[in-house]
Amino acid sequence: MAKMRAMVVPKPHGHFRMVERDLPEPDRHEVRIRVHACGVCHSDSVTVQGLVPGLSYPRIPGHEVIGVIDALGPDVDGWNVGARVGVGWFGGSCGYCGHCRRGDAFACENMHAITGVTRDGGYATHMLALASAVAQVPLALDPIESAPLLCAGITTFNALRNCGAKPGDLVAIHGVGGLGHLGIQFAARQGFRTVAVNRGRDKEALARSLGAHDYIDSEAGDPAQALQAMGGAKAIIATVTCAEAMQAIAGGLGVNGTLMVIGAVGALVVNSLDLLGKRASVRGWYSGVAADQEDTLRFSQLNAIASMNEIFPLEEAQAAYDRMMSGKARFRVVLKVAA
Ligand SMILES: [Zn+2]
Ligand SMILES: [Zn+2]
DSSP states (O other), rough: OOOEEEBBBSSTTTEEEEEEEEEEOOTTTTTEEEEEEEEEEEGHHHHTTTTTTTTTBBOOOOOOOEEEEEEEEOOOOSTTOOOEEEOOOOOOSSSSHHHTTTTTTGGGGSSOBBBBBBBBBSEEEEEEEEEGEEEETTTTTHHHHHGGGGHHHHHHHHHHHSSOTTTTSEEEEOOTTHHHHHHHHHHHTTTOOOEEEEEESHHHHHHHHHHHHHEEETSSSSHHHHHHHTTTTEEEOOOSSSSHHHHHHHEEEEEEEEEEEOOOOOOOOOOHHHHHTTOOOOEEEEOOOOOHHHHHHHHHTTTTTOOEEEEEEEEHHHHHHHHHTTOSSSEEEEEOOEE
């Protein structure tokens, strides 16, 4: 029987281990994907560290997957073997529950599928995905270069286009890292006056080269005051993973401004006076569903938006994961699985 290889997490806090398994047959409504590349995301720590209860192990992480369909399960419509596809965090939806029927498939009441968390993901030569989770990937996009667009990309692209700001409005990208370096590119191309906010001056030149019109060093002074001096932000896209840093910038919102929280920081304290006097708000944002993936990829292709990546072979998933968790990668880490 044909085999697949995968880098599995054997148990919470376990080390990655290479396993060989029989190639699985896709079940009803599933496709099988031959993986070309898979990004390594901070959210993979949910699986590696067992951060949510009820996960089953061994588990294959990975939710920035690009490959080609190599088998179709029963009752899959609209997809063909050989199609170039991608899968992100969104693991699929039923299509008939109340949320699905109202266009909120991300919150499907029947399927709570998260790629690489509740289902096996893309740290593997092959994976199964629900057809409802699969996005078309333009052939012109390189799979290794583009894999991070399926989580870091969609999250920033989608938060920006739903943040309430209009072209010309001041939008701050807080954090110039894996998410932020894409967020700057999307914000500038979506027509916002884009200001990058980060500690120190190390990344200023890079931020400006990616399209930032202004830069705030959050260590040099109060970043909220700096934003207020520019008129106040219509939106702040908070990509940082530190609650104190996020709290320190919330006061930079302008009238009707929105703090879009896309970095997971746990409890967050916000001064109510920063909100009520300006009718400002704090909002979380879910990355997006398959159609959002397709919009992200097409927008990126159209505007030559690219992730800056460090590339590791599949077998070195442990080193790749450690590198990502170190916070030192510039800026995303990608596993190259097949040519
Ligand atoms: Zn992710
Ligand atoms: Zn549903």
